[in-house]
Amino acid sequence: MRSSRIFPQRGSRSRALAALTGLALTLPVSGCGVFESGPSAQEVASSFLSTFAAGDSAGAAGRTDAPQQARQALDGARDGLSPQAVRFTVTNVVEDEGGAPARATFDADWDLGDGRAWRYQGAFELTESDDGWKVHWAPSVLHPKLGPDQRLVLNEQRPEPQPVLDRDGAELMRSEQIVTVSLDPQQAGDLPGVAGRLADGLKPVDPEITQQTILDGVGRTPPGQPYVVVSLRQADYDQVRPAIYDLPGVRFPAQPKLVTAERGYAAQVLDGVSEQVDEQIAANSGWSVATADASGAPVEVLQEEPSRPVEQVRTTLSDRVQRAAEQAVAPVPQAAMIVALQPSTGGVLAVAQNDPADAQGSPALSGQFPPGSTFKIATAAAGLESGKVSIDAPVECPKSKVFDGRTIPNDKDFDLGVVPLRTAFAKSCNTTFAQLAVDLPAQALTDMARQLGIGVDFEVPGITTITGQAPPAENTTGRAANGFGQGTVLASPFGMALASATVANGSMPTPKLIEGAETKADAQVAPLSPKTLEQLRPMMREVVLSGTATGAASAGEVAGKTGTAQFGDGTHSHGWFVGYRGDLAFAVLLEDSGESKPAVQVAESFLSNTP
Numbered sequence: 001m002r003s004s005r006i007f008p009q010r011g012s013r014s015r016a017l018a019a020l021t022g023l024a025l026t027l028p029v030s031g032c033g034v035f036e037s038g039p040s041a042q043e044v045a046s047s048f049l050s051t052f053a054a055g056d057s058a059g060a061a062g063r064t065d066a067p068q069q070a071r072q073a074l075d076g077a078r079d080g081l082s083p084q085a086v087r088f089t090v091t092n093v094v095e096d097e098g099g100a101p102a103r104a105t106f107d108a109d110w111d112l113g114d115g116r117a118w119r120y121q122g123a124f125e126l127t128e129s130d131d132g133w134k135v136h137w138a139p140s141v142l143h144p145k146l147g148p149d150q151r152l153v154l155n156e157q158r159p160e161p162q163p164v165l166d167r168d169g170a171e172l173m174r175s176e177q178i179v180t181v182s183l184d185p186q187q188a189g190d191l192p193g194v195a196g197r198l199a200d201g202l203k204p205v206d207p208e209i210t211q212q213t214i215l216d217g218v219g220r221t222p223p224g225q226p227y228v229v230v231s232l233r234q235a236d237y238d239q240v241r242p243a244i245y246d247l248p249g250v251r252f253p254a255q256p257k258l259v260t261a262e263r264g265y266a267a268q269v270l271d272g273v274s275e276q277v278d279e280q281i282a283a284n285s286g287w288s289v290a291t292a293d294a295s296g297a298p299v300e301v302l303q304e305e306p307s308r309p310v311e312q313v314r315t316t317l318s319d320r321v322q323r324a325a326e327q328a329v330a331p332v333p334q335a336a337m338i339v340a341l342q343p344s345t346g347g348v349l350a351v352a353q354n355d356p357a358d359a360q361g362s363p364a365l366s367g368q369f370p371p372g373s374t375f376k377i378a379t380a381a382a383g384l385e386s387g388k389v390s391i392d393a394p395v396e397c398p399k400s401k402v403f404d405g406r407t408i409p410n411d412k413d414f415d416l417g418v419v420p421l422r423t424a425f426a427k428s429c430n431t432t433f434a435q436l437a438v439d440l441p442a443q444a445l446t447d448m449a450r451q452l453g454i455g456v457d458f459e460v461p462g463i464t465t466i467t468g469q470a471p472p473a474e475n476t477t478g479r480a481a482n483g484f485g486q487g488t489v490l491a492s493p494f495g496m497a498l499a500s501a502t503v504a505n506g507s508m509p510t511p512k513l514i515e516g517a518e519t520k521a522d523a524q525v526a527p528l529s530p531k532t533l534e535q536l537r538p539m540m541r542e543v544v545l546s547g548t549a550t551g552a553a554s555a556g557e558v559a560g561k562t563g564t565a566q567f568g569d570g571t572h573s574h575g576w577f578v579g580y581r582g583d584l585a586f587a588v589l590l591e592d593s594g595e596s597k598p599a600v601q602v603a604e605s606f607l608s609n610t611p
């Protein structure tokens with residue numbers, strides 16, 4: 001409780017004082033006097049702080065005796081700290097007799113995002129005039145150590161990322177200063193004119209940026225936010241800086257980021273690794289709140305949390321295997337891609353795409369394509385597992401066969417008559433494997449595909465993958481088509497590389513890219529039986545020795561399966577070759593190549609340059 005002065009309505013002050021001479025009234029600090037006409041000092045202090053905390057700098061400034069100066073400082077604090085939330089609690093307001101200023105104290109709690117909390121105790125004075133109580137403005141109202149012509153700033157202290165390494169310790173990525181070119185449309189003035197000059201200035205380093213792409217990007221950006229036009233390496237920024245530096249509304253924030261020495265190198269996997277490192281950096285970043293002078297130079301640190309070092313990231317990639325894969329797909333005119341895995345560990349050794357494939361995104365990892373005859377690996381494994389066939393069992397391979405009215409032909413209508421299963425597999429008899437699929441239970445191919453990894457969903461840190469699908473067919477013609485990968489079966493090169501790795505390893509390896517990072521799978525599958533493996537592996541070897549992939553024979557002891565997969569209206573075909581050599585499994589896909597022979601040639605080039 002305190003002794004409170006009573007302030008009547010303006011114009012009747014002298015009469016009220018005369019009438020109340022000698023009267024003393026005791027009121028609580030949070031209440032209004034029964035004869036007061038306006039808010040108390042307590043209420044004004046609370047309103048000022050709560051209004052600013054709610055994001056209304058203008059409203060809060062209106063409760064001060066210097067609204068213009070206060071609003072500029074309050075807006076500056078929000079701009080400098082970018083808080084997620086602000087909370088103020090008034091702890092006391094002391095109002096003395098005799099017209100002296102009141103004094104308010106408060107606790108401040110700023111949520112600066114990412115777990116950063118800035119807490120302190122503050123104080124300010126309130127003065128009374130004919131307009132009632134007002135917060136007496138001074139920079140120290142915001143913080144006791146904020147002086148004139150100073151502002152509050154939040155500084156992030158990011159730990160320096162260490163180089164990203166391959167499995168043998170070779171450096172794949174290193175830290176380099178990256179300059180982000182951003183455009184604030186509110187500051188640009190003539191937005192179309194600035195966009196045109198900015199596009200012209202960036203043309204030497206990125207000719208795909210045009211005036212229209214910039215305007216479209218600005219249109220998609222939420223109001224009040226700058227549009228990020230491009231991120232440039234320091235050398236590229238230095239090249240275009242004279243042409244773009246003075247454009248209105250264009251800003252150039254810079255920070256170190258992990259980049260490869262060569263543009264585009266292993267982009268399908270290293271971009272994801274870089275994001276993983278960025279997450280570690282954000283989690284271990286330090287920060288500080290400081291005062292800064294008008295030029296932005298620091299004055300005093302008010303609170304600081306130091307950064308913590310980030311562990312070095314080692315990947316399962318092999319620089320030599322990656323370069324061999326990129327060299328093999330680069331000259332192919334149509335979209336071409338290679339995925340290589342280590343069967344014994346599941347480690348991703350390489351993911352390579354040429355420019356036409358890159359234009360589609362990441363088809364090597366998540367594209368869904370008919371696998372064609374490469375899926376005969378699953379059909380053969382299901383038949384061997386069931387005991388209905390064996391490697392040397394005689395099977396029919398006619399040039400075509402009818403299933404419920406649908407004619408299924410062999411490629412170019414070749415006819416082998418009756419041959420051992422290994423020969424039908426090596427020569428890729430569609431009719432043989434269509435019949436085998438029909439003779440098996442409807443669920444057999446689905447289950448075997450899953451044992452090989454096709455249809456298993458993985459969460460692999462650093463990459464997004466889709467292995468494929470092999471749903472049970474609803475009728476005989478569907479089961480026949482699925483038997484040679486031309487029905488409802490779909491797979492990515494990643495999925496087919498995993499299937500090959502499973503045959504090489506004996507059980508499905510869990511794929512991974514970053515050492516020490518756990519991959520999650522939606523299923524655990526049973527290994528292939530030793531009896532099946534003993535027959536399937538030599539069948540895949542026979543494909544290279546005397547079958548459809550003899551072009552890869554010079555690349556060592558390669559085992560595999562080719563595939564020509566029709567798509568669309570059936571007049572175009574993708575070319576596949578998948579398999580393994582030692583502790584390296586691979587899948588090669590050339591889109592719209594018409595046949596599998598070009599895929600075999602790409603695989604031979606890749607394997608010949610791979611240790």
